[in-house]
Amino acid sequence: MALPPFQRFVDRHGVAVRRFLAASVGPTDADDVLQETMIAALRAYPTLPASTDLRAWVFTIANRKAIDLHRARARRAVPVATVPEPLPAFAGAGTGPPVPEEPELWSAVRRLPPKMRAAVTLRFAVELSHAEIGTVLGCSEEAARRSLHEGLKRLREGWDR
Amino acid sequence: MSDPLETALRDAARSLPVADAAGAGRRRARRAADEGLLDVAYATADSPLGPLLLAATERGVVRLAFDTAEREAVLEQLARRVSPRVLEAPTRLDPARRQLEEFFAGRRRAFDVPLDLRLADGFRRRVLEATAAVPYGGRTTYTAVAGAAGSPRGVRAAGTALAVNPLAVFVPCHRVLPASGALGGYAGGPERKRWLLELEGGGAPTASRNDGGATVR
CATH class of the missing domain: 3.30.160 (Double Stranded RNA Binding Domain)
Structure with a gap:
């Protein structure tokens, strides 16, 4: 079983990768980071063993590129002499609607630390399994579950304040 | 819940x-x-x-x-x-x-783009190269092509090489026909071979082998 033609690889995974990036870095930058991801994938593609889990592999690259962008943004941020902004308060936690609108919720996710942010976006934007999330993050399945759990916990702590 | x-x-x-x-x-x-x-x-x-x-x-x-x-x-x-x-x-x-x-459209007789023949090697490549030399409107036989490729008795192998020609039209395997006067095979099917031969003005034989024509070698 050989590697599929790269175009087929893109056709199969491109939509999901872009959805992950739209969640992780926001819709404005998602296209650019997708391009960087796919070009990096194209460069490395011929070196891959034919048995590679291509889905986990491409998300590993995408996550790295997303982290790069987050770091670049953090470096560009103007330092201010105030405490870090708390996660926005979401009304109605635990009692049902109203729930936060999409932009607000993903903004909160984007402010999580890198591992938790990746776990939450991979789980909810593209429905990767805990094992696959572990592969992408380079950690055990258990550690991936913990990151996801912690991330959700932090998001909930931002509710109802 | x-x-x-x-x-x-x-x-x-x-x-x-x-x-x-x-x-x-x-x-x-x-x-x-x-x-x-x-x-x-x-x-x-x-x-x-x-x-x-x-x-x-x-x-x-x-x-x-x-x-x-x-x-x-x-x-x-x-x-x-x-x-x-x-x-x-x-x-x-x-x-x-x-x-x-x-x-x-009949406005061009020879192609002017570089070809990459890497999908054929050895004898098959020589068959394609011999075929590439057949000019617009011309014809040749599997026997002649096999000979030009260095294997005069390799007529069937030449046929196979042409059947798997990776560059149809650019390498004009449609111009290679059996010596019997029949149409011969074509990866794109007989209608396409016939269409190309008629485009080039040579007319095309029918696919029938039972036309009673003389066998020319």
């Missing part, structure tokens, strides 16, 4: 904006070419012989397939035998597509 936060996250995921896949594809192809990563570019083209799949390496056009061949199988063969870096990238194929259009 489902967790409201998880529900909200799933709903939020559904409302993430969708990409412009076509635009992204074009930009990706251009960037891949700029960075020297476009090992195999492919494109489709309409033609009087139906949709064609064309592929080119940096060396030249490496494949022309009719729709009788399964597109996925053609791309997988390219991934296996040339490079897995196979991308839809029509720009590289523009000169070839333009020349094919002119050829089919």
Whole structure:
């Protein structure tokens, strides 16, 4: 079983990768980071063993590129002499609607630390399994579950304040 | 009872904006070419012989397939035998597509694009090279081609080499016919072979082998 033609690889995974990036870095930058991801994938593609889990592999690259962008943004941020902004308060936690609108919720996710942010976006934007999330993050399945759990916990702590 | 936060996250995921896949594809192809990563570019083209799949390496056009061949199988063969870096990238194929259009319209007799014959080697490549020497409107036989390729008794092998010609039309295997006067085989099917021979003005035999004609060797 050989590697599929790269175009087929893109056709199969491109939509999901872009959805992950739209969640992780926001819709404005998602296209650019997708391009960087796919070009990096194209460069490395011929070196891959034919048995590679291509889905986990491409998300590993995408996550790295997303982290790069987050770091670049953090470096560009103007330092201010105030405490870090708390996660926005979401009304109605635990009692049902109203729930936060999409932009607000993903903004909160984007402010999580890198591992938790990746776990939450991979789980909810593209429905990767805990094992696959572990592969992408380079950690055990258990550690991936913990990151996801912690991330959700932090998001909930931002509710109802 | 489902967790409201998880529900909200799933709903939020559904409302993430969708990409412009076509635009992204074009930009990706251009960037891949700029960075020297476009090992195999492919494109489709309409033609009087139906949709064609064309592929080119940096060396030249490496494949022309009719729709009788399964597109996925053609791309997988390219991934296996040339490079897995196979991308839809029509720009590289523009000169070839333009020349094919002119050829089919009767405005061009010879192609002027570099060809990459790497999908055939040894005897098969020599068969293709001998075939490439047959001019527009000309004919030759499997026997003659086998001889030119250095194996005068390898007539069946020459037939096989032409049956798997990776570059139909560019390497004019339609101009190779059996000495018997029948039409002979063609990977794109007899109608396409006949169409090409008639385009070039030579007329085309019927497929029948029982025409009672003299056997000329």
